[in-house]
Amino acid sequence: METLDPRGAGENRLVMILRKQFLEHIGQTSPSPMMVEVDRAEGVFFYTPEGKRYFDLVAGVSVSNVGHGNRAVVEAVQRQASDYMHIMVYGELVERPQVEYARRITELLPEGIDCLYFVNSGAEAVEVALKLAKRYTGRTELISMRRAYHGSTHGAMSMMGAPEGEEWKAEFRPLLPDVKSIRFNSLEDLQQITTRTAGVLCEVVQGEAGVRLPNPEWLRALRARCTEVGALLIFDEIQTGMGRTGEMFASVKYGIVPDVVCLAKAFGGGMPLGGVAANRNILNSFTHNPCLGHITTFGGHPVCCAAGLAALNYLVDNKIVESVEAKGAKFEALVSQHAKVLEIRRSGLLIAVELGRAEYLYRLMEIFKEEGIMSDWFLYCDTAFRISPPLTISDAEIEECCAIIHRALDRL
Ligand SMILES: Cc1ncc(COP(=O)(O)O)c(C=O)c1O
The missing domain is CATH 3.90.1150.10 (Aspartate Aminotransferase, domain 1)
Known part of the structure; x- marks a missing residue:
């Protein structure tokens, strides 16, 4: 077997071996x-x-x-890695980087969203939000938008809107039951959100659809319809969050207060981190019936939280x-x-x-x-x-x- 031992191998040859081993x-x-x-x-x-x-x-x-x-982020990672890394699964111990980051980020999210559940990735944040909607409302129907992308796990993939998402979903069925998709920006389709609906999942700006902007009037009507029928409005700010759209969050840009916000990508400052933010009354649903409603070993890893917090402070300070x-x-x-x-x-x-x-x-x-x-x-x-x-x-x-x-x- 060829190795990557540089002794005796020329630079070009090393590159070739690495590429071959990458493919293998x-x-x-x-x-x-x-x-x-x-x-x-x-x-x-x-x-x-x-x-x-x-x-x-x-x-x-x-x-x-x-x-x-980014030096501020690299130094925060180095400092936290030398203080402590992983100690115990999420939620048992009081870890300063998690607490500080959760407090800081909820200050910047729309009013009423005061609590954060840390996870590892965007798809996991979406999984948590979907489970939360079902658990909180006691309903089962989940609605997403056509041409939505929310991640590649079974639950998140179920929410890739039909029919466009079918190209990716077809070979992985059965996926989640009781899921349907409506047209982004269609006022008419909002009537499909009913008292059967647990949650409506929506990117504020659709990224993978090729950057499709929301009609502000439609966003307001979406918020109103969810409130009217008692469904949770879940904003996927995984791509739009942390300043990408010109405000810290796109929900703030459009002046809409969702019930739940999913975060990931830039949220970890370059480290793997996700989060689900909501009001404490909603998020606390995971503490009972059953307790441990969603658990994770690495979610909220202290080094990732330190990186995310340093990145957020960098964005704000500069x-x-x-x-x-x-x-x-x-x-x-x-x-x-x-x-x-x-x-x-x-x-x-x-x-x-x-x-x-x-x-x-x-x-x-x-x-x-x-x-x-x-x-x-x-x-x-x-x-x-x-x-x-x-x-x-x-x-x-x-x-x-x-x-x-x-x-x-x-x-x-
Ligand atoms: C809007 C949106 N939601 C969710 C995800 C999934 O995030 P992850 O790849 O961290 O699972 C992505 C990834 O591209 C995304 O753009």
Whole structure:
């Protein structure tokens, strides 16, 4: 078997061996992985071992909001790792990083949401929210939106709206029963939310649908309908939270108070962390009938909470969120000048650049790779590419990046 022992192996040969072992030993999710090796990352860039620089326009799918290698986060991780790491399953011991982070984040969430349950990921946050809705209301029906993405576990996958989600769901049935989907932004479809409904799960801005913005009137009507029939309104802020849309949370941007908020991605400051926030009366449902209604070994890991809290403080102290709208507008103004760009859909620095043709996208990803840009298309939209960089990106970096995007679009 070939090893990665560097002695006697040339640099190129080492890269080849690593790629081969990547394909042999790492479980793959697609037949054509990008296969770019990462050596280090800093700010809005990551670098290969050969020193090639990539503009990171994905940011780990809206994870690295405070930039790669953020010193405040790295130091918080180092400090907490040396104080203590994992001691006991979530919820038994009083751990300062969890308590401080929960207090701080609930101060920034819409009023009345004062309590947080920590988990490990976005999909797990969604699982918890769905269970909470059933347990709290005593009902079973769950409603999601068409073209929604909420994660890949059985429960979260069940909530990928039909019929579009069918492409992913079909081979994994049976999934959760009593689930239906309605059209995002359809006032008419809100009538399908009834007194049978336990919870309605909704991204405030639909990310994987290709950045689809909510009609504010529809959001208000959705809130009103859930209140009217006693269903919990669950906002999935996993991608939109932590400043991505130009406010700390998209629910705040649109002035809607949901019953439950799911958090993950940038919530961990680059470490794996998720959370479900709600009023204490709702979240306390897990303490009885049965007790231990949802438990997790690693949820709220102290190092992840320390990282998330440091990232949040960095965003606030440096007024990063306040700069997001202007940065998004700058991207929009510069990229939209290219003749191949048909439309830009955007909320803050969550941006879809619509080219209207899937063939363009497949070719563009190859060109981007050559030109040193990391982008992606969207799960339900392969005609648009993604711009969701770290929120710390500077004006000069936006200008340089847009010049490269223009050059790449010229080559199509
Ligand atoms: C809106 C939304 N919800 C949930 C998830 C799932 O999060 P995770 O991959 O951490 O399970 C994602 C991931 O892309 C997402 O974009």
